[in-house]
Amino acid sequence: MYHAFIVDKGGGLSRTLLVTGAAGFIGSHTVRTLVAQGDRVVGLDNLNDYYDPARKRANLDEVRQALTRNGSNEAFTFIQGDIRNRQTVEEFFSSHEFDGIVHLAAMAGVRVSIESPHLYCDVNINGTLNLLDAAVGRLGRRGRRDTLPTFVFASTSSVYGNTEALPFRESDSCDRPLAPYAASKKAGELLGYSYHHVYGLPFTALRFFTVYGPRGRPDMMAYRVLDNIFFGQDVPLYNSGNMYRDWTFVSDIVHGVVSAVDRPFGYEILNLGRGEPVSLAEFVQVIEECVGQKANVVSAPMPEADVVSTCADISRARELLGYAPQIPVREGVSLFWAWYQKNVLGR
Template identity: 40%
Template sequence: MKILVTGTAGFIGNALALRLLERGDEVVGVDNVNDYYDPTLKEDRLRRIQDYAGFTEERVSLEDREAMARVFRQHQPQRAVNLAAQAGVRYSLENPHAYVDTNLVGFTNVLEGCRHNGVEHLVFASSSSVYGANTEMPFSIHDNVDHPLSLYAASKKANELMAHTYSHLYGLPTTGLRFFTVYGPWGRPDMALFLFTKKILAGEPIEVFNYGNHRRDFTYIDDIVEGVIRTLDNPAEPNPEWSGADPDPGTSAAPYRVYNIGAHRPVELMRYIEVLEENLGREAGKNLLPLQPGDVPDTYADVADLKADVGYEPTTPVEEGVARFVEWYLGYYGETAGKVAQ
């Protein structure tokens, strides 16, 4: 297939594009390679896929309406995966307009491109952040998610609503995937594992929010990519039993679905740090701090629907995933491993 993937210089988008190319698909990669974090890392990710004959790079921004319309019109992808977004809960407190531009305006341009060019299926990134103030564990796609705690979370909830509207109005099959704390080699420098590793190697204390009482459903990148591909290969279909009298938030009478994609095994943050310390052979100094605004104490994914519908089965424990990350990190940064620029 010819598949348009946005965010191909990003962590998940790059890993997905590599897997699609390896199985013989054509990939049209969209990314503006912005400086939200180190563009050098993004360029190095792109180098992993640029030599594949099936890869075409389009260096444009999602919010550029004319450019996105041209990309869809010129390449005529059969399916699309939208992984480009302004990410990060904490950054949304500082720069809310970036989330409106990319996650709302940009996503509208993706939806319009799919609508006007006969795309068979759009898979898009949502987030576990949409559960917000929910405390019932594990988080279920059949739960109400109307109480987000950050603009980032609100923008992802908005994406789900926007996609559903296009599925209802235009019959465009759309599937939203609520990612749960993705980690692994080639990861994002603003994520905890990256930040912790850098500081521990530099002999600096790490900042541990909520006094270390977080639990996170840490999900290894390979498990995520496997779930995205399985979802992409199974276009959303209407739920014939859906009823407006008792509406199910996870399905619809339109060809729309939303799924959790996580490891289904929450890990205490302190255990996560302990595993990292073991792999680095160093103990971390810890500054214990209160819960940050916009953060939630725990995440835990109920992935039963994704398992039932596409056979998703995460297999990587944090002990194995963190070891692979540390091996990559030390190899990638070498002698400068403790001095990585933010």
């Protein structure tokens, strides 16, 4: 079962929105939700091989099938392209007039970024810069700031670094990222502020906390734990299982993303999580119960770029976006397992 949050726009005119990373985990869910609420969506993704591109094509197929059932398939257009190519981005924007940009395309993952820092900075910083530049390009054609699109940027809880004070608040210092991934996302937030200050671009950065659910990336912790339990492989229990994460189901994240598109601000940074951290040991136990198999847990030290605990203070998102996460961990894992059985195991 898919949980979608549809925002009532009061019968207003349909918008044209760009979603980058549209074939990915969060992007594919965002596309479906935006189209379901009446928007026209242009999806952009380079279908890279960070994980099997066939998974991304399958995500797109799932979205198209759902939209076809609802008679709204024509409202979604997918284009394969790379945000790092400045000319491609400029040509893309010259042929479309977007009311909003949901920028989800990125190189993700803390640990891999340590091995490939140049790639992460190229995609996450230069790619974001290309989009920001193109977004304000219409100022030159129209000369009016009120025509600028709303820019919603996917950031991460990783920007908080090894902050010990919980929960994480948007006002906390974020000047000591532990990995290039976090640094590149913080750079995106700062570039967004510059473009807001100079050009008046409405920019909202959303800091996601440990997202999981259907269509999840195979490298993400929730997916790896489930996969390893099912296939009888070792499950690393970092810090003796006393590693806490603010596990947030994907539909709750999408609710926050869509609400941010619908409610543009001047410049905002908002946390999107549940505000209820759960230990890795307990999370593994919940998956064991869903799958009906015991995990082969092995003790493992904390990875050097990871933190012991994350927890979001979501009070600002609740106030400004009406953000209210709905899916507790047990229900979320059950939904994830149901999707995994159908789409990965083919049951």
